[in-house]
Amino acid sequence: MYDKKPVKTKNAISRKIEDETLVLNLQTKQYHILNETAGMIWELADGNTTIEEIAHHICEEFDASVDVVKEDVVHTIEGLHKLGVVTLE
Secondary structure (H helix, E strand, C coil): CCCCCEEECCCEEEEEECCEEEEEECCCCEEEEECHHHHHHHHHCECCCCHHHHHHHHHHHHCCCHHHHHHHHHHHHHHHHHCCCEEEC
């Protein structure tokens, strides 16, 4: 799972507002507000960066344990996938 590369779907747009990121699914017309960490994960979901690499980036940013962060990143990616704004390659 950690070698998967999340990528934003074409039906999703986003805008950063202070420390949060607003993501709009154009297909469902639903919006979602991401906190700072989830917003970083969203930004790194470029189709080139693996979940493992995203976790390491978050660890460096927040000086956190990679084991805990990996699970949080997976959980966030799965949530974004269920919302239809991220796919996994």
